[in-house]
Amino acid sequence: xxxxxxxxxxxxxxxxxxxxxxxxxxxxxxxxxxxxxxxxxxxxxxxxxxxxxxxxxxxxxxxxxxxxxxxxxxxxxxxxxxxxxxxxxxxxxxxxxxxxxxxxxxxxxxxxxxxxxxxxxxxxxxxxxxxxxxxxxxxxxxxxxxxxxxxxxxxxxxxxxxxxxxxxxxxxxxxxxxxxxxxxxxxxxxxxxxxxxxxxxxxxxxxxxxxxxxxxxxxxxxxxxxxxxxxxxxxxxxxxxxxxxxxxxxxxxxxxxxxxx
Numbered sequence: 001x002x003x004x005x006x007x008x009x010x011x012x013x014x015x016x017x018x019x020x021x022x023x024x025x026x027x028x029x030x031x032x033x034x035x036x037x038x039x040x041x042x043x044x045x046x047x048x049x050x051x052x053x054x055x056x057x058x059x060x061x062x063x064x065x066x067x068x069x070x071x072x073x074x075x076x077x078x079x080x081x082x083x084x085x086x087x088x089x090x091x092x093x094x095x096x097x098x099x100x101x102x103x104x105x106x107x108x109x110x111x112x113x114x115x116x117x118x119x120x121x122x123x124x125x126x127x128x129x130x131x132x133x134x135x136x137x138x139x140x141x142x143x144x145x146x147x148x149x150x151x152x153x154x155x156x157x158x159x160x161x162x163x164x165x166x167x168x169x170x171x172x173x174x175x176x177x178x179x180x181x182x183x184x185x186x187x188x189x190x191x192x193x194x195x196x197x198x199x200x201x202x203x204x205x206x207x208x209x210x211x212x213x214x215x216x217x218x219x220x221x222x223x224x225x226x227x228x229x230x231x232x233x234x235x236x237x238x239x240x241x242x243x244x245x246x247x248x249x250x251x252x253x254x255x256x257x258x259x260x261x
Contacts, residue, residue, distance in 0.1 A: 004033045005055075011048040011201030011260070012194070013041045013099070020056025023108060025064035026116075031086065035093040042098035048201035048260045050097060051193050052120060053104035060113025062134060063087065063144075087112050087144035094119040095145075095216055098209040100200045104193035105129040105171075106186065112144040118179060119149060121212060124193055126186040129171040131179060136166040152219050154178050204242035205260035210234075 005016040015037050017024040026034075034052075041047045054060060063086075094101055094116065103120035110132040117123055117131070133150075135142045142150075142163050150159035154177050162169065174180040184192050200208065210233040218226055237243050242258045249256035 003027065003030050004037070006037055008047060010198050011046065012197040013037065013044075013047045013050045015050065015052045017052075017054035017060055019064075020054075020058070022064060023058030023061035024054045024056065024113070025061040026090075026112065027064045027066065028086070031090050035090060038093045038097045038101070042096075045205075045260055047099060048203070048205045049197040050099050050101040051104055051197050052094070052101060052116065053190070053193065054106055056107070057128075058107040058113075059103075059105045059109040059129065060116055061108055062111030062113050083143050087115075091115050091119045091145040091149075098212075099205065100208050100212065102193055102197050102200075104189050105131075105180075106189055108132065108168075110134045115144040115146050115149060118153060119145065122196065123180045124189060124196070125171040125174060125180045125183050126189045127171055127183055128186055129174070129180075129183075131162075131169045131174050133162045133166050136163060201260075202258060204240070204246060204256075204258045206240045206242060207237050210237055 001018060003017070003019050005014070005018050007014045015034055017026065017030060017034075019025065019027070019030070038050065041050050090112065100122070101120045103117040103123045105117050105123060105125040107126070107128055108130045109117045110130075111134045114131045114133065133142055133146065135146070141147075146163065147159070150162065153159075154162075158177060169177070169179070171180060171183045175183050182192070214226070214230055214233055217229065221229070241261045242256075245258060246256050
C-alpha cells in the first residue's frame with residue numbers, strides 16, 4: 001500500500017498520508033510525493049481544490065527521518081540546508097499551491113505535522129484532533145515555518161506559550177485560539193471536507209488563487225504595497241473567463257457557472 005494515497009474527484013485532489021502504524025510521521029519520500037502533488041495541482045486546470053488528510057488515529061506525528069538521504073560527516077551549514085530543502089520546502093509548497101488547500105485533521109498533528117495543517121488555507125479538525133508544538137520537548141527550535149505561521153494566526157504571545165511549553169492543544173482549544181476553522185465529530189470530518197472542497201472547486205479558481213496570494217502576503221507588506229498588489233491582482237483576474245461570467249451572471253440575475261478558467 002502506498003504511503004501517500006491520491007485521487008482526484010469532482011475537481012478535488014485528495015492527498016492522504018497513509019502510515020497509520022507510525023501515526024503518519026512523514027518520511028522523506030512522503031514529503032517529496034506531497035510536494036509534487038501540490039505542484040501538479042497548481043498546474044492542472046482540472047484540479048480546483050485540494051484536501052490534505054490522513055488515515056488512522058493520527059494526522060501527522062512529525063518528521064520521520066528514516067529513509068532520508070545520508071548526511072555523511074556533518075559540517076556547519078548542513079542543518080540549515082536540510083531544513084531549507086526539507087521542512088521549509090514542504091510547508092512552502094502548501095502556502096504556494098495555487099489552489100485552495102483544506103486540512104482535514106483526523107488526529108494528532110505534532111511538529112511539522114501541525115505546521116502542515118496550519119499552512120493550509122482552511123483547517124477542519126475532528127473532535128479527537130490535537131496540535132502539539134513538540135520541538136521544545138526535544139530541545140529544538142520550532143522549524144518548518146512554525147515561528148512564521150503561528151504568530152500570524154494567533155499573535156506572538158499565544159504562539160510563544162504553545163512553543164515554550166509544548167503542551168497539547170485540543171481541537172476545541174485550537175478553535176478558540178483561531179488555529180482551526182471548524183471542529184466536527186470524527187465521523188463527519190471527511191463529509192465536511194468533501195462539501196467544503198467541492199464548493200471551492202465550483203468557484204472562480206483563478207480569483208481564489210489570487211486572493212490566497214494577497215492574503216498570505218498581506219502581513220509581510222506595507223499598505224501601499226498591499227494596495228498595489230490588490231490592484232494588479234484584480235487587473236489580471238478581469239482577463240479570466242470566470243470574472244466575465246461572474247459579472248454577466250450578476251447583470252442577468254442568474255447563478256454564475258464558473259469553469260476555473
